[in-house]
Amino acid sequence: MELADLEDAARRITGHVRRTPVQVVDAGDPWLPAGGVLKLELLQHTGTFKPRGAFNRILSARERGELDPRVGVVVASGGNAGLANAYAAAALGVPATVFVPTIASPTKLRRLHEYGAVVVQAGTEYAEAHAAALERVAETGAVHCHAYDQPEVCAGAGTLALELREQLAGLGREVDTVLVAVGGGGLMAGVATAFEGDARVVGVEPESAPTLHEAQAAGEPVDVAVSGVAADSLGARRLGSIAWEVAVRCAVHGVLVDDDAIVEARRAVWERYRVVLEAGAAVPVAALLSGRYRPDRGERLAVVLCGANTDPSDLVAAAGVPS
Incomplete structure (x- = not known):
């Protein structure tokens, strides 16, 4: 998959999908330093990037x-x-x-x-x-229609990263690293292709569904056991072949987070931004809050928040807001 495939996809789906916004994080926020940005793809039709x-x-x-x-x-x-x-x-x-x-x-x-x-x-x-x-x-x-391992599917997912690049340019910002959730890897493949040569991509996944981690350990995609709080959205048993090819080519860095960190990240995003995330979409934030990914001083980050299909009642209770 190449950048041209993403550009073709962007032209094809124009008028059918939303251009989702970015949120600039408050300067000095300890969990997303250097005034990073959140790509609010959870506002897409159906509540995810899909x-x-x-x-x-x-x-x-x-x-x-x-x-x-x-x-x-x-x-x-x-x-x-x-x-x-x-x-x-x-x-x-x-x-x-x-x-x-x-x-x-x-x-x-x-x-x-x-x-x-x-x-x-x-x-x-x-x-x-x-x-x-x-x-x-x-x-x-x-x-x-494969959930994540077809060229058209991965290229379509990557159009959100083309948007993000344009939005960053419009804000006069640059990015060093993009953090994104990994299940089967279609979104990661699209994002890494869009930023190839310009920014590092970090693929974050649950310890209980480590498709990228195990593929990198084995040198090829392998089956993994799947469980945990994010299994309904990051529940692929094996990394996709397209995702693997892109991960190798673009030197995607993999990070694992545990279920407790995912739950805490989901609550933190609600409490700070009143943004409702499903567990799978919270894993990039979990990597930052838990210290599993530690940015260098001055490293400019973008975090893709990719889905919101969840029951928000536990978030409301956690924040002490009457339901």
Whole structure:
């Protein structure tokens, strides 16, 4: 995947996705030094970055004549890719069937039905739902929309980083390091491609789902056990092949955080900024708050906050605000 693929994706999905804002962090904030910025991609349609890749995948398939409007698309997802593809399919007038593991959150399941998707629960992990989805694709001829390991999906995800670059330039700011969550790695691949040669990318993941960490240790993607508070969104069992190629090429630095740090980061972002994050989206902040990633003095940071599909009631209780 190259920068040109991201630029093509940006042109293709214009008008279908939101341009999400950036928030400049207050100068002197101890957890994001040097006046860094937050990319608020949680404000995207469906509450995550995923519609960027979903629209790029479906529109590309339609351009190539591969999309049968009678059977539409099939996707396996812990929830967010399913939401994105259901939303994109509805917007483009085609049906969507979403295979989800039984750990998918009730919030995400409810919204899948609201978008008009046919929802099939299969297995306890993403990998099992994915296998069932492939069977449905073979039976029906539907377009398969992978949650994270297709070129169009990764390139679409990377369009948020093209936006971020433009927004930083408009603010007269530069960035040395971009922190981003890693599950299957599609978002990381897109962000690293966008910033290749200009900024370091740090991929942060839970200790309980260490796909990037284990791939870097083994020299190739390998299966990992998946559990923990972020498993519904960062629940891939193996890093994607595109993500691995980009991680090697761009020297992506991997960082692990534990569940306690993720929970605390999610609460901290709510208390300081009144921004509601799902657990998977809080992992880059967790790396900073826990000290798992320690910026150098003067290092200019950008943090991608990529999703908000969660029940916020525990955040409200934690902050002492009446619900």
